[in-house]
Amino acid sequence: EDQVTQSPEALRLQEGESSSLNCSYTVSGLRGLFWYRQDPGKGPEFLFTLYSAGEEKEKERLKATLTKKESFLHITAPKPEDSATYLCASVDSNYQLIWGAGTKLIIKP
Amino acid sequence: GAVVSQHPSWVICKSGTSVKIECRSLDFQATTMFWYRQFPKQSLMLMATSNEGSKATYEQGVEKDKFLINHASLTLSTLTVTSAHPEDSSFYICSARSQRTPSYEQYFGPGTRLTVT
Numbered sequence: 001e002d003q004v005t006q007s008p009e010a011l012r013l014q015e016g017e018s019s020s021l022n023c024s025y026t027v028s029g030l031r032g033l034f035w036y037r038q039d040p041g042k043g044p045e046f047l048f049t050l051y052s053a054g055e056e057k058e059k060e061r062l063k064a065t066l067t068k069k070e071s072f073l074h075i076t077a078p079k080p081e082d083s084a085t086y087l088c089a090s091v092d093s094n095y096q097l098i099w100g101a102g103t104k105l106i107i108k109p
Numbered sequence: 110g111a112v113v114s115q116h117p118s119w120v121i122c123k124s125g126t127s128v129k130i131e132c133r134s135l136d137f138q139a140t141t142m143f144w145y146r147q148f149p150k151q152s153l154m155l156m157a158t159s160n161e162g163s164k165a166t167y168e169q170g171v172e173k174d175k176f177l178i179n180h181a182s183l184t185l186s187t188l189t190v191t192s193a194h195p196e197d198s199s200f201y202i203c204s205a206r207s208q209r210t211p212s213y214e215q216y217f218g219p220g221t222r223l224t225v226t
Contacts, residue, residue: 043115046216096155
């Protein structure tokens, strides 16, 4: 069964403390992997799409990487405004999104 | 680019009434739109997929007669919650996918908070 698992469920960091969020997937016929950011009471905001192992994409303090089994979202020197829930989703062979449960990131000033 | 709007952003209705939520893609044509609901502290749950001009495809366990979806144009989809009950209270989010996007990215609206009293 296709599945996406995110870890940790929650992560508390001090401002400036870099870390990584993990997204493991078991999806046949992977067509892509997405990262989204969701603030409370709002819809998810698109961040990145990764297509193949070895690919990396960056946006400000965020960098997403992809291997054959997992994706990482690295956050460098985070600020309080980076606090949000980060969701990953894989695109299967039928172009359906399979969502992870998300990682709630809290950055303390 | 890739902006999706939803209206209303929140709505309170009485049990037994119907509520319509609109989802619009503002700067692109959306051949496919999706409707999700999200309970507090939980991830997104796909309810249905709609393609312009055809009937929506509902996920298992979602009542199609209760959640009516119409995708009449390439920029508008509507979700009508019929005979709403308190258990239908939730955060409803739509997303849209452009036929021009080869990666099949979905762009989300801001969501609609439905409270049924």
